[in-house]
Amino acid sequence: MVKEKRLPNLPEVIFVLVSFIVIMYVFVAQIGLPIQLALFVSWFVIMLVGLKIGYTYSDLQDGILKGIHNGLEAVLVLITVGALIGTWIAGGIVPSIIYYGLTIINPTIFLFAAFVICTLTSLATGTSFGTAGTAGIAMMGIGHSFGIPIALVAGAVISGAYVGDKMSPLSDTTIMTASLTKVNLIEHIKSMLYVSVPAWVLTGLLFIFTGLFYVNKSGDLSRAEATMASLQEHFHIGWYMLIPAVIVIILLAMKKPSIPTIAFGALLGAIWSFLFQDMTILDAIKTSYSGFAIESGVDFIDNLLNRGGIVSMLDVIVLILFALGVGGLMEKIGILQVICNTMLAWADNAGKVTLSTIISGFFGNFFGGAAYVSIITASKITEKNYDRLGIDRRVLSRNTEAGGTVTTPMVPWSDGGVYMATVLGVSTLSYLPFLWFNFLAVFITLIYGFTNKFIWYTNDSDSEDTDQQIASL
Structure with a gap:
């Protein structure tokens, strides 16, 4: 029976x-x-x-497989980024970016500069993963050479990376959120400006003040000079080393698929290793799988550059697969639906419905292990309450990004948290206190909800107010 x-x-x-x-x-x-x-x-x-x-067991297996399928793109991105990091270090691309960064960036403004550079890269490419795996690792090297705590540098990198992940029209999470909430993509982005602009400005000021009052300029330059000398000793440094990075950024900005684009970047890194770094073609290709190894005699150079390769991502990939399986099982047996029904009975005003969306998004990251899961849980668990209260769907889409996208790197076992910790070499709990943009985005979103500011409604009188608020943006 x-x-x-x-x-x-x-x-x-x-x-x-x-x-x-x-x-x-x-x-x-x-x-x-x-x-x-x-x-x-x-x-x-x-x-x-x-x-x-x-x-049945078959039902449960289907749930696991569906959950893993939904996040499989992140796994493939991890594989290609691992290959890219290995070949870009071997090819002198990352060392050259670090070298030139040390020559032009003042230590006192470095944190702000790293935040801005990663913001621009993520806005242009639409990917926080790609930003962290390219500009991010270079910023980590520069910051480490200046003697700035790497957890603080990671906070600046990830904060900037998630600006574009949240705001860029090229971002898969931005597009996915607009689609799930049935909001026009441009209208979705415009609604997020109310949160992202003040959050970005406040975050930038925090990094400026931290650099001015915390970073010791004179004490850090000696390490930077030692780093530059060591890089010159072990790599050929030149402007032409930056060409693969420029090509990858342009391709991503042109909305080319991220997986083949990053894989192509890894191939360019191997070619550059052969052409300019005196490696055999076989050794150059091997770095895409096994990573790069160096014994420079300078500990922090070795710690920074001995990394990359597909094998470096294997533990991370296993972790993400298990986390996605958890999310798939929870969705399959109806746990998400029960939580949705509970939220419907509780959230009876703009503040509560905003809070419920953020909690649902974080729930997706915490128990589902992926940004894709969190966007689904944030939007689908709470969307009926927005319609019931007559709140415009643009508020739902904005709140979904605040609860789902920006909380992803806060969870150690989520795809974003694991990826950032692995690529940047800093544990999630270490960089967590410095995710200032992410925390401010959540905080400002909650303020708007409970003060009823920039909460737009579908009835006529409130629509007029909404049009006036949009016009004043």
């Missing part, structure tokens, strides 16, 4: 969520097991509940 399927009740949902948190804490913080194992064990907790409420 086939057992009839039903939705999990609230105690069952709470059991799953609490169990997940306990497993993550015990495995990672108490007994020191890999986070991948914690996520894998979490599968069984969710599957047990799924079997109890009538789902």
Whole structure:
């Protein structure tokens, strides 16, 4: 006899969520097991509940596969970025960017400069992953040479990278959010300006003040000079080394698909290694898989440049696959739907519906492990409340980005959190306090919700106010 399927009740949902948190804490913080194992064990907790409420093993497998399928693009991007980092270091591309950055950027304004550079790169390319894997790792090298704490530099890099991930019309998350919320893409971006502009300005000021009052200019230049000398000793440095980076940025800005574009960039890095860095073609190609290795005699140069390659991403890929499986299982057995129904009964004004969207987005990142999951949970769990309260869908799309996109790098096991930690060489919890743009975007969004500022409604009188607010932007 086939057992009839039903939705999990609230105690069952709470059991799953609490169990997940306990497993993550015990495995990672108490007994020191890999986070991948914690996520894998979490599968069984969710599957047990799924079997109890009538789902078959085949149903549960379908949920896992669907969850992984939804985030598979991020896995492929990780593979190509790993190859790119390896060949770009071997080809002298990253060392040249670091070298020239050290010659033109003053240490006291470096954090602001890194934030601006990564902002412009992400806006032009529409990808936070691509920004961190190219401009980001160069900024990490420059900041490290200036003696600035790498967690602080990572905060500037990731903050800038997520400006474009949130705002660029080329960004897949921006396009996906507009599509899911049924909002015109340009209108979606315009609505986000109300949050992103003040958040960007405040973040820039914070990095300027931090540089002026925290960074010791005179003390850091000696390390920068040593770095430049070591780079010149081990690499051929020249303006032509920057050509692959320029080509990749242009292709991404032209909205070419990110995976083949980044893979092409990795190929250019291997070619540059052969042409300009005295490597054999075989060794140059090997760096795309195994990464680059150097013994310069300078510890921080070795720590910075001994990285990259596809193999460096394998642990990360396993982690993301398990995290995506968790999200797929939760969606399959109806946990997300139960939470949606609970939100519908609670959120009865603009402030609460804004908060519920942000919580739902963070929920998608925390339990689903991917930005794509968080955008789905933020928009689909709460969209009925916006319609019921007569709130314009542009507010939903804006709040979805605040709850879903910008919270992704805050979760250590999400695709964004794992990627940033791996590529930049800084743990998520270390750079977390310095994600100033991301935190400010969430905070400003909540202020608007609870003060009813820039909350547009679908009725006639409020539509007039909305048009006046848009005109004044």
